[in-house]
Amino acid sequence: MRLFLAPMEGVVDHHVRELLTAIGGIDVCVTEFVRVSGSQQLPDRVFHKLCPELAHGCRTPSGTPVRLQLLGGDPEALARNAAKAVQVGATAIDLNFGCPAKTVNNSDGGASLLREPQRVFEIVKAVRAEVPANVPVSAKIRLGFEDRSLYLDNACAIYEAGANELAVHARSKADGYKPPAYWEYIGRIKEQISIPVIANGEIWSVDDWRRCREQSGCEDFMLGRGLLARPDLALAIHAEYLAEQAHTCLGQGSHSATINPAMSWAQVVSMLYQYYQTTKALYPHKFLGNRIKQWLAYLRLQYPAANDFFERIKQLRLADDIEEAFRIQLGR
Known part of the structure; x- marks a missing residue:
């Protein structure tokens, strides 16, 4: 497969x-x-x-x-x-x-x-x-x-x-x-x-x-x-x-589903912050953070906390404000 x-x-x-x-x-x-x-x-x-x-x-x-x-x-x-x-x-x-x-x-x-x-x-x-x-x-x-x-x-x-x-x-x-x-x-x-x-x-x-x-x-x-x-x-x-x-x-007949817990929200936020830091220099200030907001639109289908984070940053445009929102999410 x-x-x-x-x-x-x-x-x-x-x-x-x-x-x-x-x-x-x-x-x-x-x-x-x-x-x-x-x-x-x-x-x-x-x-x-x-x-x-x-x-x-x-x-x-x-x-x-x-x-x-x-x-x-x-x-x-x-x-x-x-x-x-x-x-x-x-x-x-x-x-x-x-x-x-x-x-x-x-x-x-x-x-x-x-x-x-x-x-x-x-x-x-x-x-x-x-x-x-x-x-x-x-x-x-x-x-x-x-x-x-x-x-x-x-x-x-x-x-x-x-x-x-x-x-x-x-x-x-x-x-x-x-x-x-x-x-x-x-x-x-x-x-x-x-x-x-x-x-x-x-x-x-x-x-x-x-x-x-x-x-x-x-x-x-x-x-x-x-x-x-x-x-x-x-x-x-x-x-x-x-x-x-x-x-x-092993020839054990039918298989019961394996439980595979998803990544924690803390792990996801850490990944998003890495993405933000890697890409922020590529976009004009007026579009800063747009790719993060786009990804959060998908993540909130799986993670309730993603919706709260999206609501917090959706109007933000300044790097300091976006990074402060990330620090709060990351518990720093």
Whole structure:
């Protein structure tokens, strides 16, 4: 079993990848998308900006592999830029057919391409042909754009074009992020293609992971918002999986769920403070602390204290005030 950190645009940057992979349990990361517009050839700095790990063997400081994701609608341009990414250090290429953002979809990218499985095929085929055979090419899709009617067509197009793996967010663009995730559709995809399929969507807990595994039949899973809400969720899922395996090896019949307590709030605040200190110089003063507030919006789904902290800092803009709020939380 492998657990992937989802490529959440504007949320999971290399700083977040470093923090979450240091906690443990994440086997593979995927970057935010590198946008390829039209026929442009991107300079090296664009790849390095979104994937600084390129300079370190495409791994986070804790050693977790990072895949570089591309987004666009022109097969030749994507193929050229995929080859360029490999030249500058990428060890795996991922293609984005899942982004639901309106600006992306209106610019011939992301989930909008799922309306045309033939174009999806052409993009994957072109990229696969252009990068070395030892460099994996994967893709991420939703179940469709306006509806889910073409989900198998798109999955089969990606498989037939030569992709090595496929991640599936179990909703269409029209479904947005509203529950539920339709994991059973992923199971049908898995029955039709013979490459690894990675299940994604609505995995907020160990129990959700179990249900997703049962309905999708998958062995690999991608965590996004659930991992931001509980930063050690991947670690907890791996612990449960290993406990199940050990129980099976011992021939002890059915396995009762392992209790995996979440990180303490004090540990989470310490992690947030590290994130704040690392990133505060990157943002203008008027946006100071915005990334912390964004992360707290997810954390308060798991930690009641996160809501209190958010209320305390949501109007703060000055570094001294934000740091004083952190000192109170940290008990200093």
